[in-house]
Amino acid sequence: MVTPELYGETAPEPAARGGRWSRLATGAELAFVAQVIVAGAVFLATSGMRDDHGTGFVSGTAVLEVLAGGLPLLALAGCLHWVLFSLPVTALARLTGGRRWETGRVVVCAAAVTAAHAWWATALWDVPFGWAAVWIAGAGVLPLVAAWHARRRSLWWGGMLARVGALTGIALLVALVGAFVQARTGWLGYEPPRMERDQYVGSWIGGGGAHRLRLGGNGEAEAGNLPLENRNTALWDACSGTGTWAFEPKGAAGGLGTSGGARDRVTLTIESCGRMVDWRIGGTADRPELFTVLDDSDARRVITLHRP
Template identity: 35%
Template sequence: MESKAGCGPDPGPGIPSSPWRWHPRDVTAAAAACTVQLAVAGTVWFIVRATVTDDYDRPVAVLGPLCLLLLGPPAVAAAGLLQAVLLPLPAVAFADWSARRHGVPAWRPGVLAAMALGALWAVPCALLGAGFPAAWAWIAAGAVLPLLAVAYYRRREARRGSPYPGRSIWFHAFAQSALLVPAAVGVMAVATATGVLREYEPPEPTAARLTGAWEGPGEAVVRLDRGGRAAVTAVPDAIDGEPCDGTGTWSLDTSGHRDRVILDVKGCGSGAEWLISGTADRPELVLSVGDPDAGDLRIFVRAASGSLVADGRTGRLLPAPPGA
């Protein structure tokens, strides 16, 4: 029998009337749809991030693609189930319960429930730095495909006259992912080739533009003077990460595919390579501490005017105290 929702058959008498209990078919359909959209969205996000952000000249881990291939599908499926439990399934159950209890078209309370739950889950995203309206819109939009999938499999089950096998629903989801994920890769490749998605290009500043003071984590400061003189304060050693002070020399190396600053400071290592990153308007100096291929990155930015003061006793440059 068609429900008042106008978007799917009545779930049937076997479904509990409580909005807090879900039919196994609806759980499978919503989780499978969430898995498909997460696989596609994750692929697009990964490609965009790898294209437009700096990899700091680090090699790709040999086992990375293999681990992604083996662990990716079950991890995405688990994430899809979690997403289904957090948003579309409560919305579907509340819509069915409201339609039966109040005799209203089920799509109305379903939409309201999805919007309300989207707003609820957008709050922690906003606290983490994402804009609330954008987070709300994206989260609520993520419920559309699972809700449509639930309605679709309800109709299919009604036509069959028997329960729809959960393994068939998951087979459909994996088949769709096998088609849509490569399609997403192809679309992103075209976007990159045509310039719609621009690849990251590191800045190439001159030696004159690099002179001045650079601030890093904590009290770490690097000062690059004209004439090739350098001084560092609380800068980590590139080998063991221990902070050190000293004076020495610096030079700009443009011989490789990425420009670097070579810093020679007594007691802080000889020939430490600082990668030039950031943008042309906001360049950064990046030091890799420990393993060159997987060490900790310490990022230094140009010190703002008045952000550093000289210690009266030692002459070291230190971050200015608050309110100074």
């Protein structure tokens, strides 16, 4: 078959064959979905390196429920990202020239689309422009790299699906192995801060000021809207008042419990409130926090208090 080059004509670019827009941003939506899945897997795999407040690693059933309900929404998000970010960037790069300096034009166009979306987000939700731009650009790097690769290799969605799927599987396997090694060795595992009793003295707030606790040096305590241990036997779920507090170090606090096992603990006794929930130490040495875990009907809820 005679090709156009024999007559001095330039062969059409791969992206233009079969239609002007046929292969713009091919596979970008697959890369977006894959990066979100891998990011979630890494977050779960590194849970032992953060303070989980005693809630523990999510169960396999919970993961399956999240996947069943979240994958359709994630696929929709990938398509929206393709339409709103990847496609405009590659279309602008295509319209401003041919293959010469193509990569540089993609970068410039990506910066322009990022700035436009960041300005839009700032106008709608009053978020900082810089942070909005960073999040938008960060979420768009891998999809654009995937689209650039598909264009260079003249790949359709089938070929990109095979490549993205293989890389995602490898990344998930690495995350699984890393989680196993971290759980077995405790490498970089989280350790709650150790504080002396006097370091607990002072005011603690949480819930945007909805929960308040003041601990005095002589054992006096003043609570404001703090939860009760057994909320089913009272007319209210929280209580305010004055009373006393006691500090129990890690050894005395002992055993596993709903608030995270063997940690230093603060026990409150508030008059007319009944038994209050215990508060355990969490956070970091620079920013300590008191927390408790409430077993609601369908989930476990963590309430944290921190220094004002």
